[in-house]
Amino acid sequence: MGPRIGVVTFPGSLDDQDALRAIRLSGGEPVPLWHGNDSLDGVEAVILPGGFSYGDYLRCGAISRFAPVMAEVIKAAEAGMPTLGICNGFQILCEAHLLPGALIRNDVRVFVCKDQDLRVESVDTTWTSDFTAGQIINVVLKNGEGGYVADEETLQRLEGEGRVIFRYVNGNPNGSFHDIAGVCNERGNVVGLMPHPEHNVDSLTGPTQDGRPFFSSVFNFLTARV
């Protein structure tokens, strides 16, 4: 069995099963984690999946961020564990201050659901090393609150440090500042993005398999480390 990679299920998570499946397809051992547990069950990486955890009450991710399992996720992420937040997971990582900025309602004021073109801006993270810089990929985007915002100083820092990982191309779907679709922390082990790579891993159900390199990147990182 490959490295153990956890996926947290919160009440209202939708894409946890797809994330678990994507891990399995990439050779890893998928480990379901429950939001109410205070253990990460010995996983070597963790994914916070998409959905509407806690019904998006208060703000997207605001309540999930304080779920019991999150104390362990935060501790592990700060210690360098590869951590990926997809859509709602990205919102949770921002609320937990593991990533800077915040996600607000789309400027177009409607839920956006489309196959979205992205440019890979950085391959220096544990989740993007199998891409090539500048590569254009196409991944499912589906959210109502995907507008990435941060103050000017934070944006300059992210740009200057190469921490904008993905940018929307061929149109900005939601008003995100600097067309930002995904960012990482200083160390590059925590990545968050609004599009859903776990939906783009199988030709039967996705128009592309451009999500696969996320999972192979972390797989290679974890197996090389042993």
Next chain:
Amino acid sequence: MISRVRLPAMARVVVDVMPKPEILDPQGKAVTGALARLGFGGMSVRQGKRFEIELEGELSEDRLDEVRRAAETLLANTVIETFHVRVEASPESSDEDDQPEQSDQDDEDEAAEEGELATRAG
């Protein structure tokens, strides 16, 4: 006047949360547009949230600090929002208009206080 029910050692603290001025407010824009279509011209709306907190025990500066910490920890995301904490006139003391005004974080909207106190106490 509504008859006044005395709450045992309870204070109501209100936390208003608003999107920061530089942050786009799509909900406020949608409401602004709907008002204009209904003929309510010249009204530009920003939409926020209001939390009413029934605070058990004696109201003190320490308790208010706790509310401010709660607001900063959970009720507001200070990356995109400002919050404003104030004590609302409790039913038994609304005859005297002497409730201390408590504010935090927010320097702009002091003016709305009195009207709000009057409304809720009535």
